[in-house]
Amino acid sequence: MAEQVYSQCFMCSIRCPIKVTVENGQVRFIQGNPHVPGIKGSLCPKGVAGSALVNDPQRVQSPMIRNGPRGSGQWRSASWDEALDYIADKVNKIKEQYGGKSIAFGERAQLSTHVSKTFTRAVLESPNYFSHDALCKGSINTACRSLFGYTDGQIGMDYSNAKHLVLYGRNIFESIQVKPVNQIMDALENGAKLTYIDPRVTVTASKAHRYWMIRPGTDLALNYGLIHTIINERLYDQTFVDNWVKGMDKLSQFIRPYTPEWTEGETGIPATEIREFAREVAKDKPSVIFHMGYRGAHHQNEIHLRRSIMILNSLMGSIEAKGGNFIKKGPGEVDAKPARKLTEQDLPHVDEARFDKVGTPDFPLPDPNHGVAQMLPQAILDQDPYPIKGLFAFRFDPLMSIPDTNFTKKALQKLELVVSIDINYSDIAWNSDVILPESTYLERMDSPQQANSLKPQIFLRQPAISPVFDTLPGPIILKRLAEKMNAGEYFPYNSMEELVDWQLEPTGFCLQDFREKGFVSYTDKSIFWDREDGLKFKTPSGKIEFDSSLLENAGFDSFPEYESASKPKQKDEFRLIVGRCAQHTHVSTQNNPLLNELVPENVLWINSKKAEELGIGNNSLVRVVSGQASGTIKAKVTDCIHPHSVFMLHGFGHESELALRSFNKGVSDATLQKNVTDKVGGSPGLHETFVQVKTA
Ligand SMILES: Nc1nc2c(c(=O)[nH]1)N[C@H]1C(S)=C(S)[C@@H](COP(=O)(O)OP(=O)(O)OC[C@H]3O[C@@H](n4cnc5c(=O)[nH]c(N)nc54)[C@H](O)[C@@H]3O)O[C@H]1N2
Ligand SMILES: Nc1nc2c(c(=O)[nH]1)N[C@H]1C(S)=C(S)[C@@H](COP(=O)(O)OP(=O)(O)OC[C@H]3O[C@@H](n4cnc5c(=O)[nH]c(N)nc54)[C@H](O)[C@@H]3O)O[C@H]1N2
Ligand code: SF4
Numbered sequence: 001m002a003e004q005v006y007s008q009c010f011m012c013s014i015r016c017p018i019k020v021t022v023e024n025g026q027v028r029f030i031q032g033n034p035h036v037p038g039i040k041g042s043l044c045p046k047g048v049a050g051s052a053l054v055n056d057p058q059r060v061q062s063p064m065i066r067n068g069p070r071g072s073g074q075w076r077s078a079s080w081d082e083a084l085d086y087i088a089d090k091v092n093k094i095k096e097q098y099g100g101k102s103i104a105f106g107e108r109a110q111l112s113t114h115v116s117k118t119f120t121r122a123v124l125e126s127p128n129y130f131s132h133d134a135l136c137k138g139s140i141n142t143a144c145r146s147l148f149g150y151t152d153g154q155i156g157m158d159y160s161n162a163k164h165l166v167l168y169g170r171n172i173f174e175s176i177q178v179k180p181v182n183q184i185m186d187a188l189e190n191g192a193k194l195t196y197i198d199p200r201v202t203v204t205a206s207k208a209h210r211y212w213m214i215r216p217g218t219d220l221a222l223n224y225g226l227i228h229t230i231i232n233e234r235l236y237d238q239t240f241v242d243n244w245v246k247g248m249d250k251l252s253q254f255i256r257p258y259t260p261e262w263t264e265g266e267t268g269i270p271a272t273e274i275r276e277f278a279r280e281v282a283k284d285k286p287s288v289i290f291h292m293g294y295r296g297a298h299h300q301n302e303i304h305l306r307r308s309i310m311i312l313n314s315l316m317g318s319i320e321a322k323g324g325n326f327i328k329k330g331p332g333e334v335d336a337k338p339a340r341k342l343t344e345q346d347l348p349h350v351d352e353a354r355f356d357k358v359g360t361p362d363f364p365l366p367d368p369n370h371g372v373a374q375m376l377p378q379a380i381l382d383q384d385p386y387p388i389k390g391l392f393a394f395r396f397d398p399l400m401s402i403p404d405t406n407f408t409k410k411a412l413q414k415l416e417l418v419v420s421i422d423i424n425y426s427d428i429a430w431n432s433d434v435i436l437p438e439s440t441y442l443e444r445m446d447s448p449q450q451a452n453s454l455k456p457q458i459f460l461r462q463p464a465i466s467p468v469f470d471t472l473p474g475p476i477i478l479k480r481l482a483e484k485m486n487a488g489e490y491f492p493y494n495s496m497e498e499l500v501d502w503q504l505e506p507t508g509f510c511l512q513d514f515r516e517k518g519f520v521s522y523t524d525k526s527i528f529w530d531r532e533d534g535l536k537f538k539t540p541s542g543k544i545e546f547d548s549s550l551l552e553n554a555g556f557d558s559f560p561e562y563e564s565a566s567k568p569k570q571k572d573e574f575r576l577i578v579g580r581c582a583q584h585t586h587v588s589t590q591n592n593p594l595l596n597e598l599v600p601e602n603v604l605w606i607n608s609k610k611a612e613e614l615g616i617g618n619n620s621l622v623r624v625v626s627g628q629a630s631g632t633i634k635a636k637v638t639d640c641i642h643p644h645s646v647f648m649l650h651g652f653g654h655e656s657e658l659a660l661r662s663f664n665k666g667v668s669d670a671t672l673q674k675n676v677t678d679k680v681g682g683s684p685g686l687h688e689t690f691v692q693v694k695t696a
């Protein structure tokens, strides 16, 4: 008899709601949860391929302890007790010699982040919890806080009702979130317009009404030209700006030199088109969305691009507007309570500075809830502000996700303990001392997701099947390790069900409420605040701060003068740009049997004219050389990319030999990229590396 289990996908971190068909204890089929409006039963290719993950013999099947030099691939299988005792012993030794602060805990922020943070504070006694956030969108986070006092995660977009959507390299039809994709398709069918800007013609570009092949790195100049036109021609929402914006005068003053003609020179986009677009989009205000972006880790001045995008939204009055951006609403809006977190307990106080110096005058603005991951290698090597000797990597691969792998590797060699909690033989697992295998998302329950939006809801990941191998859910692994270190009292549960019950208690919902549909709603109505007098911005002025007190109190200018983006200096030099495809998640899925078959390796997109000049043929091998490393990869010769850039998919070129299908296939972007940072916003500049390309 087939059984249906409602849960949440975790083939990537979007966590789409799913319905899993289970027969005889096996996953038969995975589809989108039909009870969730916007999902319509659909999933992306990766979501469907989740079934191939479960029985893959190339998964980590039990705890593993290193049996030879680090990275040599010599392992022995161990019991949980043995592996956890081994780690506890090493952690205690490091703590005695260097203090708890010398152990860092890095993860991809996830549903049980509250457990990881509790573990870092209460068990390791370290300030050094960090997430992937800065690597992904740290500068968008800081930009949003500087303008609205909210993080990017607290702002949503009402795609379904939008009349014009503007995407700056937000390649949403390939770098997918299922619900927004469906909502955008609906809006397009209802007559909405789509403008897409990217040096590369992506699938999203192919669906757009207007596509601009911008010179790479110059989106900020485009926005300055747009803002110039919008202010000059008074195309903005005067009432909204008068009521809710602080700093309009400063912006008007600053923007004067940045005419559309100036913009044309910088971006390659004709001035007439910029003016026409500004007039067209303004007709649809406030139901227009200039998308803030998802991966906002492109350049070292990223913060100002992301601020300029959100300034455009504010000028359109598209904040807390139907078909625009909105502040996400939590249960407090309906006098209810969110799920409880372990971090709400009375935890030991840790008041030392962080390894990445976030929150100090050196690096004041990035979000201290996440830290800045790419600072880790330098901090380890310089022992500044103090030695780091241990690392936990939980669902996070610093070797492939932090730019400049050789540099990161050099730093890892200085560590006395590297533990990874993973499901795969990832590159970081391969280079660890101990691998602790987590049960896959289809085999485990997770902490409930407090999903704030126009309507607050809670979603729950429920196990579809029992674990196939000797694996455990993350929160149980960390609790058992805490017990080994005499700190079990901070983890008041013996099973995931007990943890979820404890968390749900204040909400008035219980586990049983999730069985039927996989989620619960606090209310049926969309909550919009009153645009006349009901908007609640969390800035010191209570307004949208174009001239930002957050930036200026930290000594940064709200409107620094524009600096031109560099161009390639010689004929065979290109700006390396990267991104995702619909069939893979970052660095996680390249070894999945089904997805590997669809896209087994990455290739290098190169402009046809440039390829001809360099004697490079389609599908021929090319050598890509940066200041950090080099690699050999197949060329994809195409008109669909700007001549100043070459493009490759992120996440290939794995070095872990136990992941047989993905081992050594393609080139890893992280090996080529240099590790540089937007020192205001916090993101790395993943597109700041120039490479030379020659025939191999
Ligand atoms: N060079 C370069 N670096 C980048 C990017 C880039 O484009 N280029 N992109 C950036 C972006 S946008 C992001 S979001 C980050 C993502 O950075 P990461 O979080 O490091 O990447 P992921 O591929 O999402 O996941 C990493 C690890 O999680 C493991 N994993 C998958 N599922 C599970 C699970 O259920 N449990 C456990 N315990 N482990 C699991 C995978 O096997 C993999 O080893 O990388 C950033 N870094
Ligand atoms: N299939 C799939 N979907 C995913 C993910 C996944 O791994 N796989 N990951 C999720 C996550 S964590 C994230 S962060 C998002 C990422 O989603 P996106 O933010 O859409 O990011 P990328 O896929 O990295 O695509 C970046 C695009 O920027 C373009 N680009 C490069 N330089 C410039 C420039 O100067 N200007 C402009 N305008 N564009 C430029 C590149 O050509 C590329 O098409 O996707 C999410 N969805
Ligand atoms: S976007 Fe795809 S892989 Fe990511 S959670 Fe949704 S269905 Fe799963």
Ligand SMILES: [Mo]
Pocket (backbone or CB within 6 Å): 136, 137, 294, 295
């Ligand atoms: Mo991301």
